[in-house]
Amino acid sequence: MINKKVVFLDRDGVINKDTSYVSRIEDFEFIDGVFKACLHFKKLGFEIIIVTNQSGIGRAYFTQDDFNKLNEYMKKEFLKNSIEILDVFYCPHKPEDKCECRKPKTGMINQALNLYDIDLKNSWMIGDKITDIELAINSNIKNSILISNTPMKKEEKSLSNFVVNSLEETINIIKE
Numbered sequence: 199m200i201n202k203k204v205v206f207l208d209r210d211g212v213i214n215k216d217t218s219y220v221s222r223i224e225d226f227e228f229i230d231g232v233f234k235a236c237l238h239f240k241k242l243g244f245e246i247i248i249v250t251n252q253s254g255i256g257r258a259y260f261t262q263d264d265f266n267k268l269n270e271y272m273k274k275e276f277l278k279n280s281i282e283i284l285d286v287f288y289c290p291h292k293p294e295d296k297c298e299c300r301k302p303k304t305g306m307i308n309q310a311l312n313l314y315d316i317d318l319k320n321s322w323m324i325g326d327k328i329t330d331i332e333l334a335i336n337s338n339i340k341n342s343i344l345i346s347n348t349p350m351k352k353e354e355k356s357l358s359n360f361v362v363n364s365l366e367e368t369i370n371i372i373k374e
């Protein structure tokens with residue numbers, strides 16, 4: 199069996215503007231260049247998997263059903279742009295729940311590894327929070343890119359292999 203190389207993407211702040219606890223289609227705004235970047239990944243032979251903390255569900259800010267509806271909408275918009283998302287994993291828990299899936303814990307990556315044959319050495323994690331980068335480290339995803347859209351400490355930035363301003367800019371980094 200051929201191992202898939204995967205680009206793991208965080209959702210809020212990477213794919214869509216993070217206006218905090220985004221749960222409605224009308225509030226979901228794709229960031230410029232996202233489709234262009236994802237088409238680039240696909241062309242290089244990567245699969246795309248989204249891993250997202252959605253504690254808004256556990257906090258009862260929105261329901262699982264709200265999340266599912268928004269998720270279907272998001273995947274459809276990707277499809278309209280000829281991009282098939284292989285899978286979306288989400289953690290619905292609050293930090294206090296101490297679950298195994300809330301990033302930077304590795305539960306969501308383990309779920310992906312159970313379902314797909316993934317070549318972590320040739321895979322990437324891209325996120326806008328330090329917990330996304332810690333997830334990459336904790337689950338042995340070799341490469342990580344931090345999208346820095348909020349001020350961050352230098353030590354934190356240095357945990358990732360690369361720092362850019364948007365997903366579109368990762369096109370210049372992920373080349374094979």
Ligand SMILES: [Mg+2]
Nearest residue numbers: 208210211326
């Ligand atoms: Mg984020």
Ligand SMILES: [Zn+2]
Nearest residue numbers: 289297299300
């Ligand atoms: Zn969880």
